Amino acid sequence: MPELPEVETAARTLAPHVTGRTIVGVERLDWARMVETHSVPLFRQLIAGRRMVRAHRRAKWVLLTLDAGWILAIHLRMSGNLTVHGPDAVARPHVHLIMTLDNGQRIFFDDERKFGRVRLLDAAGFAALDAAHGPEPLDEQFTPHTLARILSGRRTKIKPLLLDQRRIAGMGNIYASEALWLAQLHPLLPAALIDATGSTALHAAIQAVLQQAIAYEGSSLRNYRTSSGGRGQNQEHFLAYDRAGTPCQRCGTAIERIVVAQRSTFFCPLCQQLSGPTAHGKEL
């Protein structure tokens, strides 16, 4: 499920509930593979008694900064949700991690498909995680020039490149299609063939698509909920994703679905051409 906007929403809505609170213990942890860095007993022991200093996001990781130099990094993968509940809330069986706080509130990590992961990282571990990811697309340092350098010389198709977390952090299957639609770039266009006009348009499109989605608290298709339990609203504003057969909002042509790098990809065959006057591409 979650891409950058959903993870950002999760971190933001979690922050006021966790900042300054202490984790008194782990009430449930029934899926051992979830914890990638430690055995379950050691993990339970290490986070018990830790005070949480901050909740934020890097790439698609929710980061809970703890005292004693630890960072609890949580990846929601396809179906994960982080929610906050009171002492009496009943956790459904898909909740595989429950952390109890010193005020009686509990954090549920609900994860139907069990792909979600948590890591308890020290400073070096976090530095490695950070270094494994490309720039944050909403940072000031991410400029059209940054993007142009990422694209230059890469023979890979633009859509899979946008999904490569080592190149750009946080984009996923929904927002890659949305950004390419907005920038009028064909998903199969080789990255190196995108000219300055195209990379400038793509830069603006990536930021616009992500900022809009954050403003709507993410896209809720199946599983995703905000940390307070609500649905995001951005799915009401898709212009390409999941719109195969419906008219393009620019030109009226039916949106098409193709498979690129094993992922569903949606685009307008008229507005997003591999070459031609609207292609923003170098001559092929």
Place this chain on the structure above:
DNA sequence: CATTACCTGCAA
């Protein structure tokens, strides 16, 4: 580069 694996649930 493509395929498979990891998991579960839902719709066609």
Place this chain on the structure above:
DNA sequence: TTGCAGGTAATG
């Protein structure tokens, strides 16, 4: 029953 789902890592 089959195919598909917002992600990623591990294989040929």
